Amino acid sequence: MANELSNPVFQDAYKARAWLEAALWPDGPVCGHCGAIESATPIATRPSWYQCNACRKQFSVTVGTLFERSHIPLNKWLLAAFLLCASKKGISTHQMRRMIGVSYKSTWFMMHRLREAMREGQFPGPLGGEGKTVEADETYVGGKEKNKHRNKRTKGNIGGKGKEVVFSLVERGGSVRSHHVPEVNAKTLRPILVAQIDRKSFLMTDEAGQYYHPGKEFAKHETVNHGAGEYVRGEAHSNTVENYFSILKRGITGTYHHVSQQHLKRYLAEFDFRYNERSGLGVNDSERATKALKGIVGKRLTYRRTGQRANV
Template identity: 35%
Template sequence: MTINELRKQFPDEMSCRLFFESMIWSSGRVCPHCESAKSWMIKGQSAREGLYECGRCGLQFTVTTQTPMHSTKLPLWTWLLAMYLIGSSSKGISSVVLGRLIGTTPKTAWKVGHAIRAMMASVPAELPLLMGVVELDEKYLGGRPRFQKGVKHKCGKGTAKQCIAVAVEREGSARATLVPHAGESVLGPFVKGVVDTAAYLMSDHNPAYVKIAESFAGHSFVDHGEREYARGEVHNNTAESYNAILERAKIGVFHYMSKEHMQRYVDEATFRWNQRVPDVSHTRRGKEKVVMKPLPVIEKIQNLLRVALNVQIRWTPNSSIYAIA
């Protein structure tokens, strides 16, 4: 879908609003304050477009109430365009570029980007546990130490960079979260929380996984220390390629991710990874090959809006930092 086709399908605020309403209230309009299904549209010259009043609690609401777009002053078309641009990019868009494309200041675009990332973060909660062959890995993400010229962080364990635990199902979806270190005490609860116990684990030689794997169907690992990266089907290269996407997004798009907001960027990468479906294609020799194909961007936008209700972000008075309520 091109931007032209998007504009043709949603030519005005009304069409955007009807689309948002059909996605956010997919099983009928509900009051975001009390969940009552009884409400009516407020009509009259002074009433805003799309304003409803609840029949039970009497409070007013619109389609963006209690979503990350709560009390937005931007047209819904701007939100839709931002979702389209972020959803169709391969690694994300910096707030400076996003602002230029949607016609806002970089600061507003930064907020829009994080609001959309908050919706992206809610999508994995709806997904089932990882099954089949699940690859595990850790990723250390961060820039060079600040204010110290020529100094680099150590590689791997013992670095001051942020550690991220990663679990990826082969030809399936991914989960990733920030963790304080790569020890068994934190990786264990993460893996047990996102992976089905009937799954077969693959990892590198981190001894933590041997202990964790006792609760799962099986476990194989490759020893990167011995420069072993694959032994037939035994490898964790899928998890490594997820990690590479995170690294490329940091280097090529965002340049700097503070530890404070890094989980949101990780959630964006995970959303993008998970919004793909296996597609069978053929190699030149006619052999069957499964490749992961991204979903059409309009479906990604629909999946974002479906989880938007009750996802909230709060801005601090200086409007720079937020917390999920």
């Protein structure tokens, strides 16, 4: 996929389908029903459809994916994926609607499907490792405008009224993993820390008490005292995760304006994905969009599951 918006795959639905088949089926058609490989016969009366010789069902490249049963042309799906992946701080539904020429409701649903494609079903393994450093911190997003600048260390560590807690782990020079958590305390954060970080890693946090005991389970745990104005002490700092939070907050506040509690996990998946496939790691916009589109396989997201009553 070239990075020009005039690329034929963004303009022609048939070329878009051919591109998607090549991306998802490098070794030939794969049945979306039973998973059989190279066991299909093209259906002459239905272009781009196949008959599975194993389960005897008909399928196309979109069957068994997030695009299944969508009436939106595939070239618009590919264009939307490219635009979302190329926008560092996200792109609003209204802006996307204007650029791809689809109704607001359909565009909103398309973007949630694409975010679902970006969401990792299973993490490949723990972050960090021997000699590597992982930073951990929490931040608060959403809420009323008057609460957006409240100190996050309010009584009980629950943040400002109406805010949601985001807890992120960032491996220096590597990936980020963000979690929407109900509250900030050792009981909530420890299971995430020990499950997502290799115990041989160096853990870097601020001075908050919820990290004190879990930090002892890692090779080394260092903190910086933000309350005393300390942000860097040699290799001890949490600037990497703070930089990630700055991108996340600029996107949510400046682009999306409001993110509901129900959908926050998908927005986090979007920002995590772009960070993990960033240009600093040698990934360009086209490669990022291609990887996102490969994530549509084996997932389904209906309009009903998004919490809406209508059907698309």
